[in-house]
Amino acid sequence: MDPHRAGSVAMEQSSPAEQQSNAQDQSPARPEDAGGPWAVTESLRLRRFLCYGSESATYSTRERALGPENALALMELVQAGRGQEVVEEVKRLSLEGKTVRPNPALFALAVCTQYSDAPAKQAAFRALQELCKAPGQLFTFIQYKKELKDGLRCGMWGRGLRRAVSDWYNGQDALSLAHTVTRCKHRAGWSHQDLFRLSHMKPANDSIELISKYVTKGWKVVQETYAEKESSEELLKVFAYLEAVEKAKHSTDEQEVVHLIEEHRLEREQILTNHLKSKEVWKALLKEMPVAALMRHLGKMTADKVLVPGSPEVAAVCERIQDDQALTKAKTHPFSILVASENYKRGHGKRGKRKWEPSRDIVHALDSAFCKSLSNVEPTGKRFVVGVDVSASLSSLALGSSVSTIAVAAAMSMVIARSEPEAEVLIFSEGAMVPCVISDDTSLIQVTAQLVQVLSAGTDCALPIEWASENDKTVDVFIIFTSNETQFGSTNPAEVLRTYREKTGVFSKLIVCGMATNGLSVADPDDRGMLDICGFDSRAVDIIRNFVLDVI
Structure with missing residues (x-):
């Protein structure tokens, strides 16, 4: 890959401030070089946080509580009056599907609404309507505001929040809102009843007024108010849907519940636990x-x-x-x-x-x-070397997915080899480096069988990089799959990678996946081209793609 092309791609994915910085130096450089392509910037730390909830170069399948102490770049930007930029970045990454965990984005919006920067606050509240697709996300946002209220010594239920919550409910189609309030009733210590009451919500139309009455007063009051009242077609549909939910909640007749599920497309979350013991009820749920x-x-x-x-x-x-x-x-x-x-x-x-x-x-x-x-799987167009460390047993379970580490390594090797035009898979251990052959008709079982052929003591994650250097291979991304914390051989993988970059002129990246460990220390924290992954789950797949494509 041409280094100038690599720099161009990085600039396309970065913020305007980073583009200006990177434009000053497009030659291979160490991360400590000011403005160099591998410098960890404030914007990058923000994007990492929004993507997976940590500013560090380590993704862990173990999710941690969010707070100002682990979102320093976010707090610095907002305090510096750049809250609107933060909101725009939250929107961009969320709408493009780059945030693998939704809560960091919600936390960032909550932070922006707790400061006196009026334009940023208004932008954050507007974004709430666009980004909060499920009630659980709205409840989580409200809880973050509550937690921030004491720490930042500011109010909570002001005019802006009341309007934003009201708009969130009023902005939905009535029948969709009826589904929403009956499927997810409460989360994070909040309920729809709490939000309707505290936001002083004024329903936008008769159908939403019916739902509001249902949430705040209960079904009995709705029946008394609307049962004999002449109503519009939409209101009748909402009434019938809520009636079906209530019947399913109180019915002791299995067949009636099955009929309600099939006629109104009720979901598992709307059915009582007792009814979920029924085979016929599950068969009905299964259809949709x-x-x-x-x-x-x-x-x-x-x-x-x-x-x-x-x-x-x-x-x-x-x-x-x-x-x-x-x-x-x-x-x-x-x-x-x-x-x-x-x-x-x-x-x-x-x-x-x-x-x-x-x-x-x-x-x-x-x-x-x-x-x-x-x-x-969409190809990234990068050149890959995948190294699978077999120096220790790969029979343990990967943290975060309860799948054996050998199954994870085999599947991901197969995904990369089949989706990327230029990818090589290596099986390595101390003193051994064997190619793993994966063709279009190679099965997962056959790939797994190749991974158990070589066993030797000692883990050295620098070996695949050294192999590429010795064999004059041009590589954009090195991905290492290993079970536990690695021990460096004679050289540090970070140093070997930098030497490889200088030799080839390619801005190569390194990802080390410690599939059965809660802690890794391979990635250089000052080098944006290195990433550690602790455990392995479906989110890790998206994080790898984001990292390869310079999103984070």
């Missing part, structure tokens, strides 16, 4: 259940005999799991399917209380879906 939720509940439905071998339900599930259009529309990543498949094949829940005999048809459908979803 999103594929992601379906894959999460495969074990439970098999254990509860909802999915019985040879049944129409199993046939329907297998068809939906393998549906090409559904996989493409949902942009389902192969790793997400791998997690569902491994959890199902295990035959028991996390704590082992629920057990089942995996259906061969469902297992085959999941394997097929994994292979089909490989074609959904």
Whole structure:
């Protein structure tokens, strides 16, 4: 890759301030060089925080509580009167789908609304309507404001927040709002009733007024007010929907609940726990259940005999799991399917209380879906070297996904090799470096078999970089998969990477995935081209892509 092209790509993804800084020096440089391409800037730290909740060069599957103390760049920018820039960055990353965790963006908006910068405050409240798609996110935002109120010594329920909350409810279609308030009633210590009351909300129309009365006064008052009242078609639909939810909540008749689910498309969250013990109720829910939720509940439905071998339900599930259009529309990543498949094949829940005999048809459908979803992965166009460390056993579970580390390494190696035009996969340990052959018809089992052939003591993450240097390979991104905290060999991987950059003139990046550890210390904190990942989950997949494409 031409270094000038790499610099151009980085500038396209960076903020205007960073573009000006990077334009001063487009030659390979050490991170400590002022304005160099690898300098960790304030804007980069903000983007890291918004993406995964930490300003450091380490992503952990263990989510930590958010506060001003771990969002220093955010706080500095807002205090410096640059809150509007922060809001624009929150909107950009969120709307482009670059924030793998939603809470940091909500926290950032809450911070912007707690300062006296009026334009930033107004922008943050406007963004709330656009970015908060689910009530749980709105509740979380309100809770962050409450937590910040004491620390920043400022108010909370002012005119701006009351208007923003009212607009959030009034801005929705009435039938969608009825679904919203009955599906997720409370979270983070807040409820819809709290928000309706504290925001002094004035409903925008009769249908939303009905919902407001339902939330604040209850179903009995709604019945007394609207049962005999002449109403519009929309209001009648909202009334009928809420009536269905209430009937399902109080009915003791299994068939009536099934009928309500099918007629009104009620979801699992709107059904009482007692009814969720019914096979017929689950069969009804199954018909409209999103594929992601379906894959999460495969074990439970098999254990509860909802999915019985040879049944129409199993046939329907297998068809939906393998549906090409559904996989493409949902942009389902192969790793997400791998997690569902491994959890199902295990035959028991996390704590082992629920057990089942995996259906061969469902297992085959999941394997097929994994292979089909490989074609959904968009290439980055970068040149990769993937190194899989086999110096220790890869049989432990990856933190964050309950999948074996060898399955993670095999699946991700396969994803990168199949989606990127230029990618090489290496199996390495101390004193050994073996290529892993992955073609278009190589199966996951075959890739896994290659990873267990070489075992030796000693981990040295610099080996794949040294191999690339010795063999004159031009590499944009090195990704290392290892189980635990690595021990440096004769050289530090960060130093070896910098030497490689100087030799090739390529702004190469390094990602080290410690799949079974809570702590890594390979990445140089002052080098934006290095990233540590502790554990491995579906979010890590998106973080890797963001990092490769210079988003973070």
